[in-house]
């Protein structure tokens with residue numbers, strides 16, 4: 001496999017990346033802020049336990065880390081070179097590998113220090129924001145919008161806040177979390193935080209490296225999990241997101257209170273219409289077939305008029321086949337529509353899927369289309385209702401108007 005990277009790279013004259021390398025490349029290309037760029041670089045460095053990542057710039061020079069937007073990343077095996085393999089570094093041996101590892105380590109420490117700096121600034125800003133919201137009822141809660149990449153998070157946040165956020169039909173369109181202010185039906189303001197999309201089997205190194213981004217999720221008062229309801233692998237996507245949330249230690253209580261949004265329902269409707277048309281055509285074809293079969297049976301009836309019992313059995317058998325066939329085609333059609341569900345009755349499907357899905361009856365599920373606007377009002381109302389109880393508790397707190405020492409993490413930051 002390692003050999004084939006080199007081989008393919010030479011044969012095609014293009015960089016060949018594995019999954020992790022590719023993700024890092026995409027993150028790097030989409031990173032806009034200093035923080036995101038630092039994190040992308042750190043992610044690359046953290047993937048070097050058994051490999052080395054090297055960047056070839058326009059001038060042909062190779063550098064470690066700090067790859068620019070148009071630089072090329074080359075992921076190669078350290079072991080391959082150490083054993084005299086045809087790597088990128090000529091005359092490579094264990095000493096050179098060690099030297100490079102040392103350089104990587106130094107760079108990593110520098111990056112970590114810079115990221116800690118950025119985090120400190122962010123935490124101080126957050127602390128200042130909270131201090132400014134000291135009057136009861138004036139707190140601005142944060143709602144983190146999380147979900148699988150390409151589920152429609154940015155489109156949804158844009159639509160709800162009436163502002164522009166970059167969205168695209170590609171992986172990791174968002175790399176820098178963004179906050180947007182939204183007014184809820186009760187009149188209260190919230191900050192919606194559009195976050196980085198997750199993927200299945202998110203490499204551990206990436207989770208660590210993107211921890212600063214995921215802070216938004218941990219700090220949020222409420223989570224909104226956006227799913228692409230038209231995705232054929234909705235279950236898997238859902239599980240992948242839950243896994244990452246658990247991995248970054250989001251409290252179970254917050255996960256229990258999380259709102260689930262099944263977005264892109266307009267696509268289901270479109271597909272459902274296509275499916276209905278197909279079904280109608282199939283039914284027409286079946287009717288024609290049945291007519292033809294009946295004609296045949298009529299002929300049989302005439303021929304076998306003395307054996308009516310057998311004939312009846314034969315006819316019933318044919319009809320049950322027809323029923324089964326039409327039921328099968330319906331099921332197939334439903335699967336084509338959304339992998340598992342029809343847009344109509346989520347509750348029934350949720351029941352079918354046991355505890356895997358939160359049903360509508362739990363009050364935590366909303367179907368939306370960020371494009372057509374369906375379900376958005378309902379979503380805002382749900383956010384409103386989910387935030388109300390905790391705010392009410394704070395309002396009756398005896399200490400709300402008194403001075404309190406800063407929270408531990410804030411004091412750490414101040415030091």
Ligand SMILES: Nc1nc2c(ncn2[C@@H]2O[C@H](COP(=O)(O)OP(=O)(O)OP(=O)(O)O)[C@@H](O)[C@H]2O)c(=O)[nH]1
Nearest residue numbers: 149150151152153154155167168172173174197370
């Ligand atoms: N038909 C339809 N398309 C949608 C809907 N919501 C989002 N999209 C499209 O889905 C694609 C991805 O949308 P984004 O908002 O960028 O998705 P995201 O979850 O923010 O993606 P990442 O930032 O990569 O994690 C875009 O092409 C959107 O136009 C929807 O409700 N219906």
Ligand SMILES: [Mg+2]
Nearest residue numbers: 153154173174
């Ligand atoms: Mg996005």
